[in-house]
Amino acid sequence: MTEPVLALRGISKRFGEVVVAEDLDLTVAPGEAIGIVGPNGAGKSTLFSMIAGEQKPDSGAISMLGRDISSLPAQDRTRIGIGRTFQIPRPFEGMSVFENLLVFATSGAGLHGHAAYTRAAETGERVGLGDVLNAQAGSLGLLARKRLELARGLASDPTVLLLDEVAGGLTEPEVADLVELIRGVQQEGLAIVWIEHVVHALTQTVRRLACLAGGRLIADGDPFEVLDDPVVREVYLGTTLTTEEDTA
Amino acid sequence: MNTPNSLLIRRSRRSSNLSFVALGLVAVGLVMMPYVVYQSVTSSMVMLFVLVIIASMWNLLAGFGGLVSIGQQAYIGIGAYTVIVMADLGVHPLIGVFFGALTSAMLALPTSWLAFRLRGDYFAVGTWVIAEVYRLVMIKFQFVGGADGKSLVGLSGLDPVMRSALTYWFALGIAILTVLGCFWLLRSRIGLALTAIRDDEVSARAGGIDATRIKRIVYLVSAAGCGLAGGILVVDALRVQPDAIFSVSWSAYMIFIVIIGGIGYLEGPLIGALVFFAMQQFLAEMGTWYLMLLGVLAICAAAWFPKGLWGAFSQKTGFRLFPVGYHVAQRFDTPVDSRAPLFRN
Ligand SMILES: Nc1ncnc2c1ncn2[C@@H]1O[C@H](COP(=O)(O)OP(=O)(O)OP(=O)(O)O)[C@@H](O)[C@H]1O
Ligand SMILES: [Mg+2]
Numbered sequence: 001m002t003e004p005v006l007a008l009r010g011i012s013k014r015f016g017e018v019v020v021a022e023d024l025d026l027t028v029a030p031g032e033a034i035g036i037v038g039p040n041g042a043g044k045s046t047l048f049s050m051i052a053g054e055q056k057p058d059s060g061a062i063s064m065l066g067r068d069i070s071s072l073p074a075q076d077r078t079r080i081g082i083g084r085t086f087q088i089p090r091p092f093e094g095m096s097v098f099e100n101l102l103v104f105a106t107s108g109a110g111l112h113g114h115a116a117y118t119r120a121a122e123t124g125e126r127v128g129l130g131d132v133l134n135a136q137a138g139s140l141g142l143l144a145r146k147r148l149e150l151a152r153g154l155a156s157d158p159t160v161l162l163l164d165e166v167a168g169g170l171t172e173p174e175v176a177d178l179v180e181l182i183r184g185v186q187q188e189g190l191a192i193v194w195i196e197h198v199v200h201a202l203t204q205t206v207r208r209l210a211c212l213a214g215g216r217l218i219a220d221g222d223p224f225e226v227l228d229d230p231v232v233r234e235v236y237l238g239t240t241l242t243t244e245e246d247t248a
Numbered sequence: 249m250n251t252p253n254s255l256l257i258r259r260s261r262r263s264s265n266l267s268f269v270a271l272g273l274v275a276v277g278l279v280m281m282p283y284v285v286y287q288s289v290t291s292s293m294v295m296l297f298v299l300v301i302i303a304s305m306w307n308l309l310a311g312f313g314g315l316v317s318i319g320q321q322a323y324i325g326i327g328a329y330t331v332i333v334m335a336d337l338g339v340h341p342l343i344g345v346f347f348g349a350l351t352s353a354m355l356a357l358p359t360s361w362l363a364f365r366l367r368g369d370y371f372a373v374g375t376w377v378i379a380e381v382y383r384l385v386m387i388k389f390q391f392v393g394g395a396d397g398k399s400l401v402g403l404s405g406l407d408p409v410m411r412s413a414l415t416y417w418f419a420l421g422i423a424i425l426t427v428l429g430c431f432w433l434l435r436s437r438i439g440l441a442l443t444a445i446r447d448d449e450v451s452a453r454a455g456g457i458d459a460t461r462i463k464r465i466v467y468l469v470s471a472a473g474c475g476l477a478g479g480i481l482v483v484d485a486l487r488v489q490p491d492a493i494f495s496v497s498w499s500a501y502m503i504f505i506v507i508i509g510g511i512g513y514l515e516g517p518l519i520g521a522l523v524f525f526a527m528q529q530f531l532a533e534m535g536t537w538y539l540m541l542l543g544v545l546a547i548c549a550a551a552w553f554p555k556g557l558w559g560a561f562s563q564k565t566g567f568r569l570f571p572v573g574y575h576v577a578q579r580f581d582t583p584v585d586s587r588a589p590l591f592r593n
Contacts, residue, residue: 054450078456086454092447094512098257098576103444106437108456117257121576133576156456 003066005030005160005191006051006082011060012215013046020046021057022215028160030065033182033192035202035223038212039235044195045087047212048162051193052084053077065159078108083158087165087195089145093138097129097148100137101155108156119155127151127181142169150181160191167198179204199227211235256578259435264571271569278420282413290416294484296525297423298477299505303517304430305473306502311512312434312442313466314449316368319375321498322359322382323352323471327478328488329392335402336391342418345479352475353468355382360467364460376496383494397489400482419480426473430514433469434572438462443572446512504542508549510556514570519558 006028013021020043028034038044049055051062053074061070069077078084092100101120105111111119124133127147132140137148146166153161163182167175179201186192186205196202202209202223209223213235219226226232282290302320310316327348334344359378366374387395403411433439441462444452449459482488501524509520524542531538553560562568 052454054454073458074450074453075456075458078454084454086451090448090451090454092444092451094447095443096573096575099440099443099574102574103440103452103455103457106456107441110456114255117574118255121255121580125580130579133579152455 002030004028004063005032005065006193007063008051009061009063011047011050011057011062013043013050013055013057014215019043019215021050021060024060024216026210026217028191028193030159031186031189031191032208033186033194033206035206035209036193036195036212037197037199037202037209037226037232037236038195042212043215044212045164048084048164048193048195051077051162052082075107078104078156078158079110081157081159082162083108083153083156083160084162085146085149085153085164085166089142089149091137091140091145091148091152093136095137096134097124097137097140098133100148101151104152104155105157111157119157123151123155126154128177143174146170150178154185158190160193161185163192163194163196165195165197167196167201170198175201203227254578254581256576258575258577259573260571264568267567267569275424279417282416287409287412291412291484292529294416294419294480295528296521297419298480299501299521299525300423300517301426301477301480302474302498303502303505303509303521304426304514305470305477306499307506307511307514307517308430308433308442308466309470310503311506311516312446313463314445315463315467316372317363317375317470318372318496318499318503319363319377319379320470320474320502321494321496322375322379323356323474324478324481324498325379325382325386325490325494326352326355327475328482328493329386329478330475331479331482332392332398332400332488335400339402341400341402341479341483342414345418345422345476345483348479349472349475352478353472356468356471357464359471360464364464364467376499379494379496383490386494387490392488395490397487397493399487403483403486415480415484418483422476422480426476427514427518429469429473431570431572434514434570438465439572442466500542504546506556507546508556510553510558510560510562513556513558513562514572515558515562515568516556518569520556523557 004027008024008026011021011024036044046055050057053072061068063069064080064082092103098120101124102116105116105119109119121133124130127150129144129147129151132144140148150163150166153163167178170178175198182192182205194202194206206223208221209226210217210220211226211232218235219229219232302324306320327345330348330351331341331344334347335341339347363371363374363378386392392398434442441452441457444455444457445459445462453459478493481493505520505524506517508523509518510516527542531541534541549556555563
């Protein structure tokens, strides 16, 4: 049996009274695509922060391909292949789009010289930022910033990519492009964990869906079964999931 | 696999080649100065070069590394005292200046272990306290003159005019090396990481950058630069006085220069040092008023030109004297989809 690309065991985390993870387990197989849904403030982004090493869980262990990475700092996790996007994009505002990508291609993917340039330009072109490679990242609008987040994640040559609401605010054709792009990279062998409120984008991409609520995964399995699960519908009642699903 | 050879990245633009010619001419002009102007002019310009050096160092540290130190005078003092001690041991003072850079960097390493535990305001205050500790330790040593300081031996035999010109050229040379060194550093891989840290440290770590390591490098480089500046000050004044050399006003000058000139731009400290130097020359008679004027100016600059004079100018014109960026001059000509996959695992 191959080692899971990511394995979270007994992860707990709270901010004061707010419980964002409680004895949470999650495994991601190599090349697998998993969607994560859950109500606002459930702790989805915090979960990514803990996997990426930006925040520490109160307890529990995280391993990647069989190696315990719980004590690795964020930069080392990027280098060994955990890519992440920030829900609220965090570009290097004073640098160009290309330079943003170059950081990830050099420090993240460990490339040098022309190989790094090529990767930076390729990932930029691939997400549709080819025309603005020389533009200052601080001058980009929200959509372009989101694309840049995705491209930066790709540029670091990850084994698993954590996507945090990259489809929010996109038009239908843009969502379709995004889905095609993400399916494309997944077919090249990249494992994907995708937090998204735009549920139909998820159902077109993933074969497994988990729902995070109250610090636990209250459902985990086939996307349509999870979405039909009465418990999941309960936590989502009157929130984005139901409306998105009904319009989809 | 087809390699997209058509991708072309440029590190400089035509305008910056011109600016290099202009800078070269300025440098040549500065080298000729001792032949054309009075000695009083060149000897006062040594201070300009010292200001350029220490402000460039503070800009690296605070403008890029986000390390707002108000204790860099520690390394100015250490550099100065190194020259004094080495001269007593028979080392030529101009050589001693380079040892000053070395001792400053060496002491900066253990200091960084301590100071880097502090964040934000605490770091600023902590570095100041550390500088004071260095001063207090220094005046305990009688062999370097205690609280009175000590004179420099080894240069007094020289003809005063010759010595003054030599000091001028030496200071000019080190200032040029410092500016070029900063330029080289920012163009390197470390510079790319440093610029990313300047913009967003959390994001930089997510990009695979070991921010703490990069900051430590910058802290050591900046200590070495301040050590050089301290050495020049001793060579110029022929003596060291602990309260003056370890004075926190050095930090005030650095901050003023960098804020006025443009923080986070290599060009900022150059412009800022010129402005500051000019003000010093014309307004020094005003005494305390002059210091208050400086403070008011710095606050106004911070309010209206948050990126300083250079920042305001370069944002309007897009002009950079020192091109450190990467410009995509030509993109791929093959369509994206026909190229090799991004992931091979
Ligand atoms: N650094 C922090 N300090 C204190 N509380 C925090 C911190 N980060 C997140 N929280 C809180 O933890 C909870 C979970 O936040 P998180 O951003 O992980 O939610 P989310 O599931 O991603 O929500 P959304 O769908 O709105 O993005 C929220 O209540 C948030 O206010
Ligand atoms: Mg979130």
